[in-house]
Amino acid sequence: MTGEPKRQPGDGQTRRRGAALEEAILRAAADELTESGYAGLTMDRVAQRAGTNKNTIYRRWPNRLALGIAAYRQLTTTIQPPDTGTLRGDALELLRRANRHWSSPLGAILRDLLSAAGGAPELLAQLPEQSTDTVTATWLTVLGRAIARGEARPEALHPRVATVAIVLLRNEFVMRGVPTAPDEVLVEIIDEVYLPLVRRRGTPPA
Amino acid sequence: MTGEPKRQPGDGQTRRRGAALEEAILRAAADELTESGYAGLTMDRVAQRAGTNKNTIYRRWPNRLALGIAAYRQLTTTIQPPDTGTLRGDALELLRRANRHWSSPLGAILRDLLSAAGGAPELLAQLPEQSTDTVTATWLTVLGRAIARGEARPEALHPRVATVAIVLLRNEFVMRGVPTAPDEVLVEIIDEVYLPLVRRRGTPPA
DNA sequence: GCAAGTAAGGTACGTGGCGTACCTAAAAGG
DNA sequence: CCTTTTAGGTACGCCACGTACCTTACTTGC
Incomplete structure (x- = not known):
């Protein structure tokens, strides 16, 4: 939305450097992302929009x-674990947040970035929603509280187990493509898979 | 490996048409894939290798x-469900096959294709390993046998539940990138998640 | 067998976008 | 002030996709 004033050679204008310039470039890039998606993010356009040139961009980032x-990171905020009082509530809330995000325009951008990264771990790690650590920590927190309440078995406090639900939902997006998963899918994941997996055992509600 | 003889204009050679030509193109494309991966699959090179021209290729396939x-489909074969006699054995075998395939050169190609498809369902459906139907059917078969043997609870015979293990492994590849998952990961998925989830309930082995 | 129709071959080109090279000009800093 | 650093301007090489257009070889139907 914000076009930087085009600078003429020798017009005596102040010339940005360092952090200020970097922020301007990032803002321009983020704007392009939201307007045209990753496909529309071309180096030429970002440079033009930021009122600078490709050269300067390539001095800061190695490639597109x-x-x-x-x-993209400019456009996202970090997440706080919910605390609804029940494991089911917390888990469902986390899935709904993820679902909303992945179905939003930002989700489309995220998918394109993932595509472009082609599974390079050092790049994936920079994407908040994909950073294994962040996501895993959130689920472990939620599950830990549930265990403390006696809702879940302590042995379930294991990264692989704790994150099963979000992994299944992510898979839903990878396999079925773009559109929002219906809420029933989220409920099904929780009720058919996640809760049966982490709930206390050997004491059937008989 | 097989270079097609270069045809000269007016050299009186026989000119391939229809199915024969199509097969030649596919063979050339498959060879390029195995030699140079999807990145190396350029229309010009395929045309040259098949002894034909881009025009002819574009008449058959809309794009690269x-x-x-x-x-890619030329390079893969369809899978048969294993039958080792135990659910654990069958499931582990399926995961090991998937692991081998995804770590092989073919797996790299598959990942690149998935990347390029960018989550378009109609394209994904054409990739055997990604076709939900095929994979789901296999796991349902294996799980169905286990239920018949009394190893698993009948309510687990549900696509979402039956395929949990393979979904987790796929996630491992998506998140951690290329290299083979160690066998311990597969075992962990089976023993910590899959079997606890599908096994009979309420009768702990006490 | 011949003529019309169809499909393949050859070649060139437009296009888009990345990444680089190279020089000029402004700011920073001693 | 003079030097060093960093930004700006511009042009270009390159690659590969996809298209256009014509020529040439097969096929088919009369």
Whole structure:
């Protein structure tokens, strides 16, 4: 939305450097992302929009993808674990947040970035929603509280187990493509898979 | 490996048409895939290798990706469900096969194709290992036998539940990138998640 | 067998976008 | 002030996709 004033050679204008310039570039890139998606994020356009030139961009990011990832991070905020009082509530809330995000325009951008990264771990790690650590920590927190309440078995406090639900939902997006998963799918994941897996055993509700 | 003889204009050679030509193109594309991966699959090179021209290729496939998918299918064979006698054995075998395939050169090609498809369902459906139907059917078969043997609870015979293990492994590849998952990961998925989830309930082995 | 129709071959080109090279000009800093 | 650093301007090489257009070889139907 914000076009930078085009600078003429020798017009005596102040010339940005360092952090200020970097922020301007990131803002321009983020704007391009939201307007045209990752496909529309071209180095020429970002340079023009930021009122600078490709040269300057390439001095800071090695390639288009790196810039795209950096710009994407500008658009996201980090998540706080919910605390609804029940494991089912917390888990469902986390899935709904993920579902909303992945179905939003930002989700489309995220998918394109993932595509472009082609599974390079050092790049994936820079994407908040994909960073295994962040996501895993959130689920472990939620599950830990449930265990403390006696809702779940302590042995379930294991990264692989704790994150099963979100992994299944992510898979839903990878396999079925773009559109939002219906809420029933989220409920099904929780009720048919996640809760049966982490709930206390050997004491059937008989 | 097989270079087609270069045809000269007016050299009186026989000119391939229809199915024969199509097969030649697919063979050339498949060879390029195995030698140079999807990145190396360029329309010009395929045309040259098949002893034909881009024009002819574009009459059959709308773009590079479509050709890549078609060529990839030439390189894969369909899977048969294993029958080791135990659910654990069958499930582990299926995971090991998937692991081997995804770590092989073919797996790299598959990942690139998935990347390029960018989550378009109609394209994904053409990739055997990604076709939900095929994979789900296999796991349902294996799980169905286990239920018949009394190893698993009948309510687990549900697509979402039956395929949990393979979904987790797929996630491992998506998140951690290329290299083979160690066998311990497969065992962990089976023993910590899959079997606890599908096994009979309420009768702990006490 | 011949003529019309169809499909393959050859070649060139437009296009888009990345990444680089190279020089000029402004700011920073001693 | 003079030097060093960093930004700006511009052009270009390159690659590969996809298209256009014509020529040439097969096929088919009369």
